[in-house]
Amino acid sequence: xxxxxxxxxxxxxxxxxxxxxxxxxxxxxxxxxxxxxxxxxxxxxxxxxxxxxxxxxxxxxxxxxxxxxxxxxxxxxxxxxxxxxxxxxxxxxxxxxxxxxxxxxxxxxxxxxxxxxxxxxxxxxxxxxxxxxxxxxxxxxxxxxxxxxxxxxxxxxxxxxxxxxxxxxxxxxxxxxxxxxxxxxxxxxxxxxxxxxxxxxxxxxxxxxxxxxxxxxxxxxxxxxxxxxxxxxxxxxxxxxxxxxxxxxxxxxxxxxxxxxxx
Numbered sequence: 001x002x003x004x005x006x007x008x009x010x011x012x013x014x015x016x017x018x019x020x021x022x023x024x025x026x027x028x029x030x031x032x033x034x035x036x037x038x039x040x041x042x043x044x045x046x047x048x049x050x051x052x053x054x055x056x057x058x059x060x061x062x063x064x065x066x067x068x069x070x071x072x073x074x075x076x077x078x079x080x081x082x083x084x085x086x087x088x089x090x091x092x093x094x095x096x097x098x099x100x101x102x103x104x105x106x107x108x109x110x111x112x113x114x115x116x117x118x119x120x121x122x123x124x125x126x127x128x129x130x131x132x133x134x135x136x137x138x139x140x141x142x143x144x145x146x147x148x149x150x151x152x153x154x155x156x157x158x159x160x161x162x163x164x165x166x167x168x169x170x171x172x173x174x175x176x177x178x179x180x181x182x183x184x185x186x187x188x189x190x191x192x193x194x195x196x197x198x199x200x201x202x203x204x205x206x207x208x209x210x211x212x213x214x215x216x217x218x219x220x221x222x223x224x225x226x227x228x229x230x231x232x233x234x235x236x237x238x239x240x241x242x243x244x245x246x247x248x249x250x251x252x253x254x255x256x257x258x259x260x261x262x263x
Contacts, residue, residue, distance in 0.1 A: 088260075098157055140158075
């Protein structure tokens with residue numbers, strides 16, 4: 001096969017990125033550590049196979065493999081962060097749903113109409129509209145929807161709905177109390193997220209510092225890039241450094257996720 005080693009290394013990296021894109025629609029590969037490991041192995045295997053078939057030397061293949069592995073780790077962290085942001089947005093929508101239900105029920109509107117209005121704020125609630133129209137159990141359906149990321153507060157709504165139905169007390173009053181509780185809880189979560197933002201910013205800054213160190217080393221007459229990418233010892237240092245960097249970012253996100261979950 002013809003072509004320079006660098007060309008084949010770029011082709012291999014492109015194929016690895018293509019493998020990630022092709023695996024995106026698969027739920028088991030989108031979520032979880034096993035899915036990430038499987039896609040990483042697939043991408044790395046493609047890099048190795050194509051690079052070696054194209055005649056790329058190890059001094060090109062190994063750094064590309066390390067870079068691909070680090071890219072998969074960073075992509076996993078970014079995906080986890082996106083899921084956390086979406087869950088936070090869903091939590092705010094659940095609070096809005098509860099306030100809409102309480103206010104419109106207090107105004108004397110029918111339950112079905114209130115559910116339809118609330119479904120505008122959070123579209124998955126349309127299933128509850130259908131369940132109510134067919135005489136199904138709205139609390140049970142709300143508990144099912146509470147399993148979605150960020151929608152756990154629906155369990156409080158479901159409990160208030162069920163207690164009101166069994167005791168005959170006003171549903172509007174019960175949902176109003178739940179809305180007040182969710183409002184206070186959401187306020188606490190906002191404070192926690194703002195405090196965690198500084199920790200995340202510090203972690204990102206620390207991740208950029210090694211690049212600045214390489215630039216400084218090159219500026220004083222050294223050649224750290226050639227050492228890292230051209231020698232076996234440099235490959236080991238590069239792999240270890242990227243592993244520690246990705247692990248540190250993952251650790252910060254895990255701590256932040258745990259704090260947000262308990263807020």
